[in-house]
Amino acid sequence: MTLAAFREDGSINVIVESPRGATSKFKYDATLDRIVLSRPLPSGVVYPHDWGFVPSTRASDGDPVDAMIVWDGFSYPGVLVPCRPIGILRVEQTNPKSGARERNDRLAALPVTAPRHDSIADVFDLSERVRAELEQFFVAAAFFEKRDLRLLGWDGPEQARAFLRSSLV
Template sequence: MDNQTNNITVIVETPKGSGHKYEYSAETNQFKLKKLLPAGMVFPFDFGFIPNTIGGDGDPLDVLIISEVSTFPGCVIDCRLVGAFKVEQTSPEGTAYRNDRFLAVPVVSKFFSDLHDAAQLPHSLTDQIEAFFTNYSRLESKDFKLMERLGAEGAMELVEAGTIKQE
């Protein structure tokens, strides 16, 4: 991670337009089909994680990659962090925990080359992304409570807090 430019590396789990969710297994070093979404519901952009991080749910930090392209599970993308949704999720058992969602753009993007902060995104797009995560969580019988929308700087602070220190 590069603090000056908010650059991060993201590994894609589920591609844009996919009606099913993949999940990376560190134990087997493979991507596995995790679930099918209801008919008509698809991921609005590539969805993945930041390696060597851990979030409040015990998994690596989640990232939605806002891009003009769709890739594939396992694709490694150098991205620029532009923002985050600071989120509290509640499990079906009633346990509350943090499960933030980060927003990034590929460094090589042509269409989003001038996007450096989530505040530059159309408000309607961030509302749609929030609605996607709310509905997606509901499918797993989890509550999704948006605590705050953060820009690039606030998002990077959360990533740094979730980074696993390498010895």
């Protein structure tokens, strides 16, 4: 069975790989049908929120679209969380294998079943401080990976949905 990116109600599916508080990056390996250890994060760096991917999508780096569930809860690797996209952080990085520059944008989403976050419709409803902390997490997590991460800015939920539609496989 192939899991769709979009649900019938217009929300999206996000599969958690690395839960909030994880000190290692976990990644789904389709050939093994398992979530596997990718690498430890730098010392002192932890995932601030659940991190995963949107199934049935492919970003320009060849992987499924990355997604961070920006909420105060946490789940576990492999959990499917129905979400609504609230924005996207545009990112450019160096591919460590080819040395070429590539986009690797990150989706920001909230669970549809978390009513205390209903007042957040757009990534710009998050404080500037929260957005800056998310940016610094991505920079710190990639620091030793020779990716030369460059943050290009945030876009809102409509751009996030358009990006997802253009990434469907």
